[in-house]
Amino acid sequence: QLDMVRLRNVLQAAGRTLRKRGHRRVAVVLPKDVVGKAGAADLARAVTEGIGLSNFDIGSLKTRHVDATTTIDALSIIGLDGEKVASAAIRDAVALTDATNRIREWVNTPANAFTPTVFAEKVKEAVRGTGLDLKVLDMDDMRRLKMGALLAVARGSDEPARMIVIRHNAGPKIGPLLALVGKGITFDSGGISIKPAQNMEMMKSDMGGGAAVVGAMLAIAELKPRINVIGVVPTTENMPSGKAIKPGDVVTGSGGKTIEIINTDAEGRLILSDGITYAVNEAATHIVDIATLTGSIARTLGPLAIGAFGNDPKLMDLVRRAADLAGERLWELPTWADYDGLIDSEIADIKNSTVPWAGATTAALFLREFVDGRPWVHLDIAGSAWQDASELKTVPKGPTGSGVRVMAHLAQLLASAT
Template identity: 85%
Template sequence: MSWVGTGTPIPTSSTWSGASRSDRLRNARARRHVQYGTFARGRGGRMQARLLNTAPEKAEADALILPIFEGQSVPAEAVALDKKLKGAITQLLADHEFRGRFMELVPVHNLGNAPSKWTVLLGLGKPPELDLVRLRNALQAAGRVLRKRGHRRVTVILPKAVAATAGPADMARAATEGIGLSNFEAGSLKTRQEQALTEIDALSIIGLNGEKSAAAAVKDGLVLAEATNRIRGWVNAPANAFTPTVFVEKVKEAVKGTGLDLKVLEVDDMRRLKMGALLAVARGSDEPAKMIVLRYGGGRKGGPTLALVGKGITFDSGGISIKPAQNMEMMKSDMGGGAAVVGAMLAIAQLKPKLNVIGIVPTTENMPSGKAIKPGDVVTGSGGKTIEIINTDAEGRLILSDGITYAVNEGATHIVDIATLTGSIARTLGPLAIGAFGNNPPLMELVRRSADLAGERLWELPTWADYDGLIDSEIADIKNATVPWAGATTAALFLREFVDGRPWVHLDIAGSAWQDAAELKTVPRGPTGSGVRVMAHLAQLLADH
């Protein structure tokens, strides 16, 4: 990284802030509640955000973020700032010290020549390649770097060339979420930190002022980013600290004051409801299974009800069909779908769509023991279907089947299930996209639009009639595993058996829930909170629809 002052270039240094680490920690604590101007703040969140009608060279901040396309000169909106910085930005571009390549970051020390302390040039790559997914990723990466340097007050400048790539509301929401998502800290359990763990708590956005839709979108962005980060923390938690019982306690704490109704089904309730598939998976664990049920009543009585059903396997060993040891530690994240449902419901409670929504999370561990289900066993789900167990590591679809049946019995008119379900989808799409399957094109179109609004990539895969027969069993109604190919599709076909003909979409986030590929330099690594914002937007679109 080149370190640049407002006069002549400064050589590369290992320290960004002039303060020592102890000074930054002390200052971070003292400034934890910084406030200035009129900000929006999400419920329970620490970050505030606002649109700012101020010239960049007059903005007060720890750091200004100036996005620039590859090959672009100094944006017109930053010419006055560049002049105050004695042509430092122009010099960097002319000397090719900064080229605008995607996620390229070059900080410029303002040296007292502007109210802000630093100006950070952020590369956005080639204009045709920029979309709101990449914009969020770039801003999230920039925010992470700024946090490590102790910066709390950040201003994002959106030049017209950047702002024109989307509508004002979409741009405002993307900028807010991008910076908000950077506040997630994966190493929160470390007892010693090499760098100060600050959070960005004040965000200003220049370039969208006067747009009412943008101001509202900033508030929505705060809500969605906070819900996503909460769920990322849950997915990141070790399995010994996040059992089904702990999951329930976390949900109880999270829903306080939201207006959401919470019901928890215990093992005795599951037996009464004949949830044989969920109980079969839970048999191998000493941890009791739970089913979390959240309700939001924003629609008219008897009106459409959207059911969100998420897989909540808090640790997946594979059971008797045990997984290889390599990477098994990542199976702590197998409750990512269930967590996403809770995150979406928390966001929905604040966004207040005029729709009834029910969130259902069957949660258990999948463990081997003398009590565990075995390949060849047959179990009966709550809908009455008999299921032959071919592979105990295909447990997610089993617990989801009882969750979906519960949704049908509770009057759901539309069903979306979400799960870290198959290695097949991870091998097909990698960590970049959600795999989607469905039986209803209008609902699938709403899900696609929701993903666009959420800044998540989503790709529909087929459930052609040619696949029919793949889950047929010789001794039961269906089986839970089949041929070694089209694994994501056959899992979707299994789940389709339980929706009772209702409009349904299945979201497989086995790849997108956790970005662990070091080769993907343009996507922030770690738990992503995949699906939270998609489902929250879907509730809004379905209400409007």
């Protein structure tokens, strides 16, 4: 049952093996039965990305590799028709793969070497010469804008928070503005509602959504869709201390809503609320947020798929099509009206955590409160951002860069649709 997702995975695994054997040049021969499964552009994109993704090295901090590895820097695809269409797809796939691999490196970096300040500096380096506009808000800017939710999470850490804002200005002034908002928690201890010690080291990757937004913006700069896009990444640590927020506290977000804190480990939705409000205030017409948000989605879908929630069927359809082009699995989950009331608070407008079931859905309902009724999709990548299940033999392990290519393709699709 070969599809474009599995083709990417098998080629990524093959590429890793070839790198260990010292190969730099690779030829992929496509049999007729494979060529018949998809169009030339889709096949060219899948092959290029599969081999390109194999160049990521999860052990980059090792001082001594067990196996010497090379980088694959030349690829030939044999058996593919439609040379002109395929060539354009290959060119785009190289840009998408480079952006994805950069983000995988960031997600893989230890939290002591990737603080919010470092995150902002990495973005400054990455956007230089791309044509993207960059603004970084500091703590004083956040206080001026009354970002009480983000500042509340940041209180527990000695590392200052940042909000990274990136713009791609290539569409008409009166056209749509796509906002991509990503969670940038560079380390998540859970705060006062502290997490168990087991696997806490993986919380260095809790900035995967924010990193994916940056990666998507870098790819968009290369692909040049004729649309305006703003990337917003609130970034901080979530730490316990004498200054940290506590269960029972009430904070006020930049949109004026009061939020009762039930669980300090439900911090991602807090910082995203101020990020989404910032996008709304910047006149975003379409909003996509992305986050390693809930263990609930990982228990539901495992590491294989992105969980998607939304309020607009047209935008959701574009996101699904973007995921197909990106070679990522995505599954829509409900936000039925039956769930309304789950985030109601007795003492504030809403609360940040609620019943122990439907956790991914209630997180989405919380975020929906801040989109001002605009077309919106929430992508929960808590499962798909990192693959560590040894039982899944055909899926490469490690950080995946989930969402980077999806959001880049979405910008292209939305540009074509308007």
